[in-house]
Amino acid sequence: MNKNIKLLIWSALVTLVLIALPSIIHYGPQLIGKSFTDQDDFKYRMEQVYTNLSESTLNPVDLKKMEKELYVSDGDISEYRERYGTLPEQLDNIQQQYADKITEAKKDQNETLLLALVKERNIKLDDIKKNFESDSYVKDKIRAEKAQKLERAINETQSYQETNIPIAYDLVNTETGERFTRGDVEVTSLFTEQFNDARGYFKADSAQFDNGYEYPMEEGISFSDEEIATISNPPQYFEGTIIIPSDAAVLGSLAEENDNFIRGKYMIYALWVIGALALVALFTVMKFRKEWVLESRFATMYSRWKIDVKVILLLLTGSIVALYIQSAIYNAMYQLTSLRLGVIGNVIVSFVLLGILFTALLAFQATHLVEQYRKSGALERAFRESYSMQFIRDVRDVFSNRSIGIQLSLLLVIFFLAGIGFVGGFMDPALIVIYIFCVLFVAIPALFIFVRRAAYLNRILAATNDMAAGHLTQAIPVKGKSQLAKHAANLNNLREGVRVSINEQAKSERLKTELITNVSHDLRTPLTSIITYTDLLKDETLSSEDRAKYVGILDQKSQRLKTLIEDLFEVSKMASGNLEMVKQRVDLNQLMQQALAEHAEEFVKQDLHIRTILPDEPVFAMVDGQKWWRVLDNLLVNVWKYSLPGTRVYVNLQQVGSNARIILKNVARHELGDNTDELFERFKRGDESRQTEGSGLGLAIAQSIVELHGGRMEVEVDGDLFKVTIDIIGS
Structure with missing residues (x-):
């Protein structure tokens, strides 16, 4: 299959x-061993049946008695009289209502209609006048309205409570002995409920009324708490039997419901x-x-x-x-x-x-x-590698420059709120004024700033493309003090640095020859990439996404070239003795500890175990602290790049007479060979396949700095064991 x-x-x-x-958990309690009459829905409907029976038959409200007990207060009279205004206002209103109709009847010479309209108007005018002349007249009208509304409420309540469940009953009032019967309660029944002293009497409440939502009255008609208390009868208690005949389970809608339940x-x-x-x-x-x-x-x-x-x-x-x-x-x-x-x-x-x-x-x-x-x-x-972590890293990078991060966030918030305001303006026209104000004085200025910055960024990118293509004659315009302006200034500095470096390279034939002979491999890869992606960027049909991608690659390769060239220049300066030295008394012990701490994370990533032997007291020497830091940094970088993972690295600093001695030992990842002198050559690496990053000048730079300080640097190789020893004059 x-x-x-x-x-x-x-x-x-x-x-x-x-x-x-x-x-099973949901339906088990209501189905297992249960019948249709045991269901909650049936019980609820029976409660409605009992309520309807109580309010309509067993304990109904006596409307005639109710009408006699209705109360009309002075407040009711005042409200009724002034419901539509003062006496002059109401009379004037009636006059205006009939003025046009009477005029039209006169114009048509319709005497019958004219007399009817005048009579109807006069009756209403007289009625309004009587309202303000006689309190008893108003009381009778209010009492009649209340009685009419209550009768309507009773009818609506009984209609609402009607059910399609046929019942038979035989009930006796426990107080008066009055008997109420319907049908035969002795026949076979689908449902039977007994009411007596032991099981509890049947409680029959009369209809309940209030001024709330359930029984809304027309405007101006309300009942006092005393009236509501007298309208409803006290509860009555009955004993006897209420059944649903078994015939109901055979015929009618209840029978269909019972069959559906069983099915x-x-x-x-x-x-x-x-x-x-x-x-x-x-x-x-x-x-x-x-x-x-x-x-x-x-x-x-x-x-x-x-x-x-x-x-x-x-x-x-x-x-x-x-x-x-x-x-x-x-x-x-x-x-x-x-x-x-x-x-x-x-x-x-x-x-x-x-x-x-x-x-x-x-x-x-x-x-x-x-x-x-x-x-x-x-x-x-x-x-x-997830999108979420990439987003978090991108957000962190956005706010690595706080100014740019805050500006971008503000722009996003402004445009987001502008969209919400636009929708809100359609939903509530009153918000249009506020929305227009915000658009004119917030959104449009923000849009102007955004477009201006975006255009400036594009100009910088275009200039960067020119620089990547080798056009270094024109500087990027620096406008304002924004981060983009600073970036443009940095690119100008980079352009100037590259231009100066190229000029210096042209002045030195020896350096040019050495670059041609020793740097060919390290320069070939980034140069090839730059040429390739520069050619691709010349394609006018190239999309903006691909163009941005290619510019990023060009920038990366340019930085790689910059690193190689700068390291080479530094070695050249050291070899010619043109490097300026600022010597001072430095604690080599403290400097070594700082250097180890700086690269601790890299050693952990490479699974290298550092073993240090450092003296307890300071070891001083007259050196240029910045240059000597470069020596230690290059050596430690060389160690974690080319050491075999999982091995130990030994770092030793000791006082030997008046001199200081530094010893580093590690197990090489790649085979080194026997000619250790080649390791000091420029662009020489322990990785002959040249798959690792770096300029290949680390040891050459370190050796040049040590020699400029009058010290000595030696390298020893014993199989795969790589050992560097540095001796420097102490102070």
């Missing part, structure tokens, strides 16, 4: 198990059995195999994705599967009960797409992640 088919079958079984087994109940039981069988299959005939996902065609491409992308997709897939399982469990009863074609189609589609396919995808992702990163160091390496 095909691996993909096996994976899909396995996913289908897992999905069934994840739906069926948790549904759904046994369908859920079947689901549990299928889930159990699926679980058994997962542990026997359909055990999961890693090869199903690891040998798929998609696995190779997936393995190249960054780990943070994989984790996000894994969480997303897991969330979709979890939401589908939760939805399937909560909807299982309805879906298995309503066996309609549309419902069945939705169940099948969602089971295949959200269940089987996403479960298979989740298994693929989880298995691949575990297998790919189970090796030691693989997970740490993947996190270092």
